Amino acid sequence: MAEVPEIDVVQLAAILEDVHLIDVREPDEYIEAHVPGAILIPLATIPDAVGDLPTDRTVHVICAAGGRSARAVEFLRANGIDAVNIAGGTGAWINSGAVHVTGPEPA
Numbered sequence: 458m459a460e461v462p463e464i465d466v467v468q469l470a471a472i473l474e475d476v477h478l479i480d481v482r483e484p485d486e487y488i489e490a491h492v493p494g495a496i497l498i499p500l501a502t503i504p505d506a507v508g509d510l511p512t513d514r515t516v517h518v519i520c521a522a523g524g525r526s527a528r529a530v531e532f533l534r535a536n537g538i539d540a541v542n543i544a545g546g547t548g549a550w551i552n553s554g555a556v557h558v559t560g561p562e563p564a
Contacts, residue, residue, distance in 0.1 A: 459524045461527045463542035478517045481529045490557045498524045507536050519543040
C-alpha cells in the first residue's frame with residue numbers, strides 16, 4: 458500500500474472554510490451525519506468521479522473512521538489527484554464536538 462498522507466479533525470476544522478472535502482461513505486451514513494460542506498461520492502463511485510475532481514488543489518477525503526477514505530486517497534493519488542485522508546473520519550469529527558449536519562445536502 459502506498460503512503461497515504463493524512464490530517465486529523467482538528468487540522469480539518471482549521472481549514473474547513475477553504476477545503477474541497479469529499480465523503481466516501483454510503484448515502485444513508487452521509488444523511489445521518491456529515492461534516493459541513495462535505496460532498497458525497499461513495500467509495501464505489503470514486504473511479505467514475507476522478508475526472509470531476511479538482512486538479513489545482515488538494516482534495517480531502519473522509520469516511521466513518523478513516524479506512525475507506527484511506528483507500529480512496531490511495532486510488533486518487535495513483536490517478537494524479539493530490540488527496541489527503543482525514544484520520545478518524547466523521548466519527549472523530551463528531552466526537553470532537555465539532556458541528557455536523559444531517560440530510561442529503563452538503564451544507
